[in-house]
Structures are given as structure tokens and as C-alpha cells.
Amino acid sequence: MSTGMVLALIGAALSTILAGIGSAWGVGMAGQAAAGVTAEKPDLFAKVLILQLLPGTQGIYGLLVTFITLSRIGVLGGTAVTDTNTGLMYLFACLPIAICGLISAYHQARTSVASIGVVAKDPDQFGKAMLFPAMVETYAILALLVSILAVTNI
């Protein structure tokens, strides 16, 4: 296997691993808060579940970039990477969603936890409370777009 292919595979792996770690961390943290609210007020389950799931999207974005990358470097389709430069390009193309996914999932989780606190106090504020963690999502989506554009144009 060429060095370029190894680098491309590392990029593909990182986008799933780092974004996945961020999401697992985030969903776990928000899940603790959601469980706390549900223990006291089970009828809020559906609302807090949505807030818990918000930091989970980064893991999906990372998976998507991994699939696109694998389908272009000869693993699931496309042509195998033979030179180092192309491999490096795939690696760097995967990094935006890998790194931004990790960090944004963590911060989105903290915002989700705070929003779950808002819903716990006043369930009618669910709509407003959901907007706060949703704002963090913007930056994960921007990173996803950059990674997809980069991977598909190499």
C-alpha cells in the first residue's frame, strides 16, 4: 500500500473517530441531564430527548465524510491513491469535520445541558431553549461542507 493511500485512510478514519468521540461525549453529557429531568418529571422525556440528541449529529457528519472519502480512494469505489501528495490532500480535506466535529459536539453538549435546565424549569420555553444548542450546529455544518467540497474536488 502506498504512503498516499495510508494518509488518505488516516484522514477517513479521523473524521469518524474524532467527530464520533465528540458526539459520544456530548450525547452522554446531555443524556445525564436528560435522565435527571426525566427522573423527576417523566412527561418531559420527549423534549429533553431532542436536546440530548443534538450533539449526536457531528458523529453522523464524520461518518458521511468517511464514506465519501472511501468511495473515492478505491476502498468502496473510485481509484486507489498512488502518490503521497494526493493522500495528504485527502487527509487535510477530512480534518475540518474531524476537529470541528469533536470540539463543536462538546460545546453543543454543554449548551444542551443548560437548555435542558431551562426546559426543566419551564417546559413552555422548549422552542427557545432548542435554538441555543442548534446555533452551535452551524459550525459543524460549515466544517462538513468544507470537508465534502474538498474531498469531492481532489
Place this chain on the structure above:
Amino acid sequence: MTNNYVYAVARIRVREKTLLTDADISQMAGMASADAVLDYLISRGWGSAESGRDPDAILQAEETKNMALMEELGVDKKVFDIFDIPRRYHNVKAAIKEVLTSDTHDRIFYDIPDFGRREVLAIFSEKHFDALPEAMRAPAEQAFEYMVSTRDGQMCDTILDRACLVAMTDAAKKAASPVIQDYIRSTVATADIRIAVRAAKIGKPLGFLNAALAPSEAFPVHDLAQEAAKGTEALYPYLQEHGFADAVEALKVSPSSFERWCDNCQIEAIKPQKTNPFTSGPIVAFYLARENEIKTVRIILTAKANGFSEDAIRERVREMYV
């Protein structure tokens, strides 16, 4: 780890909705009798199956529920040891007086495991001061010897009250929770102001003030003692200069208004925890808010039972956390 308390804080957020608000307290203050207040509390879920309509039993049940919730949430009991310090020093004061006067006052002791009436009386009856916690040993012995030689109960209390404040300050410094540190800082500052005001009003000398005031981060206590020794005219401007203008305003209204201000300072110290989702702060704040709520209800029930007017009750009741 910042998310260790995420689950517990989320539960506390829901529980905060069950706390009594200022409006609830105002409603209770306006009720016709202590019975009406009891009805209202029972309708809000206060008390237990065993407490019936006994006010003391209802309040005791609420204190038990409060501590049980903290245990259920997995908060280390040591976190709350600091709030037991005043009760322990109270038991020491009660024991010294009971041993030296031979009067029996079993109802004034707090029921603290390993430090209840029986244990503390045994220590002072046998002068077995080594059995006391290290920080308490020297002031307790000093207070005891002072009481033996002078029978001055007030000075005995003063020595132990100061030692209690010092012990709370030391414990707060070791506590990991900033909310506990803020709360104790506020408690010590208001206690010092309370002592200084009372001493200034009755013309206590500087020596007494220096012995009574505990070190505080809010002001140099030696300066506070000197101003208080000169009288209230010198003390009030000093308090205003050090950010306690509200205390002076309350003092001008009435003594009970000042007492209310002291208690409200402590609630103000914990209020920022209402928006903190990640540390143990909101849990400790909830515990203190419940304690404050129970104390306030006790004031209302006692005042109603003794026929106090609605205005007199409103002047005494404390601000609520929510």
C-alpha cells in the same frame, strides 16, 4: 470533571420549582392562623405520614427529606459538615451551662449523631476536653473555665460564637465548592456586623469587640471593632464605606429589618447558582435554600401561634431563593 453533577443538577432544576416563592411566603404571612398555614403547607406536600399536624414534626420531616435528597443525589455528606458546625457549638454552649448550673434543658440540644446531649454532657462533666474535635478544644476549654470562674454566660457564648465563625471560615477554605465559600464569607461578615451593631448600641468596650469579632474578608475587623466601640454614629458611616449601606438602611427601619437583611445576604450569596448547570453549586444552593425555607416557615408558624400581626411577620420573613 465538570459534568459529574450534570444529572444531579438537572434533578435539582426540577425540584427548584417546588420551593416556596416570595409570593407563597407573603400568602402565608397573610393567613388567619397557624392552622391555616399548616393546611397550606400540607397541601404543598410538606410533612410525612407520621408528622400529622405537629408543626415541629412537619419541619423535622422536611429537614430529613432535604438531607435524604442530597444523599440520593450522591453528594458527599462531608460537603454538608460545615453547616453542622454552628449546631455543634450550640450543643457545647448548652452543655457547659447545664453542667455548671445543674439545670436540665434536654430540648435545647441538637440531635447530632456522636455529638448529641449525652455525649457532650459527658465530655464537660468529666472535663474530658481531648474528646472534642481539635479546633473546638481550646475555645471550649476557655469558655468552660471562664464560666466556672465568672459565671458570665454572655462571655462564654461570645468565645464559642467567635470560635464557631473561625471554624466555619477554616472549613470553607478547605471546601472545594465556591458556593460554600461565598455563603460562609457572607455568613461571617453579617455575623460580625450583627455583633458590632449590638455592641455599639449597648456601649460594649473595645476589648469585648476584639474578643467577639471573627476575622472577615469583607473588612478589617480591628477597624470595625474600633468604630463600634465609639458607638453607632461612628459605626454606620464605616459600614456605608465598606459596601454595607443596605445594612445601615435596615438598621434605621428596625432591628428585625436588620436581622432580615443579614439573612437575605446569605441567600443573595447563593442566587448565582440558579444559572450554573455544571458544578455541585446548585445542589448546595438548593440545600441551603430549603434550610432557609424551613427557617422562614418556622418564623411564620411561631409568629402566628403568638398572635403577631401580619406586618410584624412580613418584617421578619426572609427572601426566598426562587
